Amino acid sequence: MSNELVIEINPSQVEIAYLEDKRLVELNRETSDAKFAVGDIYLGKVKKIMPGLNAAFVDVGYEKDAFLHYPDLGPQFQTLNKFLIQSTSKGKKPVSMNKIQSDPDIFKEGKITDVLHSGQLILVQISKEPISTKGPRLTSEISIAGRNLVLMPFSDKVSISQKIKSSDERSRLRKLIQSIRPKKYGVIVRTAAEGSKVAELDKELRSLVAKWEAVPGKLKQAKVPSLVAGELDRTITMIRDVYNPDFTNIYVNDKQSAGEVKDYVASIAPEKQKIVKHYSGDAPIFEHFGIEKQIKALFGKTVSFKSGAYLIIEHTEAFHVIDVNSGNRSKAGSDQETNALEVNMAAAVEIARQLRLRDMGGIIVVDFIDMHSNENRIKVLEKMREEMSKDRTKHNILPLSKFCLMQITRQRVRPEMHIETAEKCPTCNGTGEVSSTLLLVDEVFNNLKYIYLELFRKNVKIHLHPFIAAYLTSGIVSRHMKWMWCLKKRFKIVPKTNMGFLDCKFYDNDGEIVL
Incomplete structure (x- = not known):
């Protein structure tokens, strides 16, 4: 079986397709300015205590208050709260984990009113993204995930993934982590760590600890509410979670991002960095690999x-x-x-x-x-x-x-992927009446003249239905060639199967829509 990732990056969003034997099995879309993703750590303020629900609503900057249930506070909540108070105190240096005295664990069957009050500052992590009419779901049991390990500040437990079946391997990993784990940190060993060497795990553990130890400095400057520590870039996060040694190819349409992905793959599997490839073809990357067609068929x-x-x-x-x-x-x-x-x-x-x-x-x-x-x-x-x-x-x-x-x-932690496959007729725009198709070619040319001669844009790309694109580019002296001679400008005509038959869009060199 071949496992491939195809990554399309443009200014507005990132799309990641996971293919098994060329069949689309996972699709992730995220806008470039996406917030409140699972794993993000926020400094929030308690807005309302709900004793009947044994929960609280917390302001983390989302349009609706986030929900925090008592069991999601975590056993070490009092220690975390002490850490937050000392980190946000004015005139003091950022607090060190070693200097925090651990408080007793809170009671499992306790009341939310015993530990929280309205207006209190609280450090929380997104455990479920906003879905439908609901705000984010929160936890105060902070965890920082890596590829092989998950770091749990203020805990002292070492847990091994149940998917690692070998008792010898479980014992080896437990002893190994116990020997390199800093004090006041718990660790969950993920399935990907099976067979890993001590140097690899020690390097990752140090990087996770460094990420957490940067939090106190950020809390000093943070306003309420605000993001304190974000998850990794979505592309890297996806690769971290789905990567396995059987991956054959990772294609990225952006050169800079391809370099970043290659660096990450090299850090976890140096022998596999060659599988990361920059796609530079003229056709959109999802069109080239047949993903756009599968999306239309599967949603x-x-x-x-x-x-x-x-x-x-x-x-x-x-x-x-x-x-x-x-x-x-x-x-x-x-x-x-x-x-x-x-x-x-x-x-x-x-x-x-x-x-x-x-x-x-x-x-x-x-x-x-x-x-x-x-x-x-x-x-x-x-x-x-x-x-x-x-x-x-x-x-x-x-x-x-x-x-x-x-x-x-x-388990549902983010909104369901929904793609509308039924399209409003681009010709009549849902009215049932159409303008003359004879005017389409003239309209495209007039828009092109306006973009070049009035807006002074360069390197324009025109996205059209494949039939219309073929009509404009066919022949020895095509309309495409005539227009370039007339305007004394070069531009590309890009066929896209997801475009309406008489629809047309103009993009600049940065991938932003011009018209």
Whole structure:
């Protein structure tokens, strides 16, 4: 199996596609100015205490107050609070971790009113991004994640990932971390650390400690509310979490970012830095690798997957529903039970892919085609568990009911990926009336003259539907060539399959829209 990342970077957003054998299985989009991402650490202020919920609402700068539940304060909250008070005190030097005296852990069944009050400053970390009408979910149990380790300030525990099965390896890693761990720091050893050498883990641990030790200095200057420590760049974070030794290629369309990615890969796997490649082709990178076409096919209410079979995916505020349909699929010589099993097995593969691709979270109910055999229901369950084992997000799968309904819970920490595949007609703009298509070419040329002669822009790129682009560039002396001679300027015509048939957009050399 080939594992590839394709990264498209433009001024407004970063898009990262994860491919397995050229099939799109994960898609991440984030705007360049994205805030309140999972892992970001904020200095906030308690706005309201809710004793009935045993929780508090905290102002971290989002339009809606964030939610902090008592169990999410963490056992060492009193020590963290002492650290915050000393770090924000005027006239004192930034506090050292070694000089902080640890307070007793707070009670697991305690009350929020015992530890917090309105107006109190508090150091929090985003555990769940804003979703729908809800603000961010917070925790005060601060953690700083690396590729192999997660640093837990004020803790003294060393935990090993349960996915590391070898007892000898677990024991080796525990002893190793205990020997290099600084005082007042706990460590969680991630699955990626299996087989790692002491020098590699020690280097990463030092970098995580250095990142935390920069926090007191930032707290001195911080206003309330404000970001104190952000996660890594989204591109690097994605690579950190999904990278494995089987990766074959990482393509990036931005030269500077490609260099940064190569440096990061070299730091974790020097022998693999050659897999990072800068894509410099004329066609958009997602078009070149066929990702744009897959996005159009895989998002939307209806998803086809095998021999006419398809899924219907519905979303509600409470949960998601997926209905499996055999469609017009028929197979000579097969009885209904066999046919249902084959469709359900194929559906399990596509459903696992859709959950990762759309980052669907919460409760998912799957309505499989009815099967009478309990043995067949078990086969579908095992197939679903096998496919979902590739999913890094925490999840739980329940057996099929007698009605062939399956319940899945999947951790939700950020908004679901939603891409509208149905497009408003660009020709009539939804009105049902169109202007003459004869005017399109003249309109493109007039806009081009305006951009060059009035706005004085350079190196313009025109994005058009492939049919229109072909019409303008075909022939020995194409309209494209005639326009360049007329304007005495060079420009590119870029075909894009996601453009409307008569739609047209003009970009400058920095990728910003001009018209």
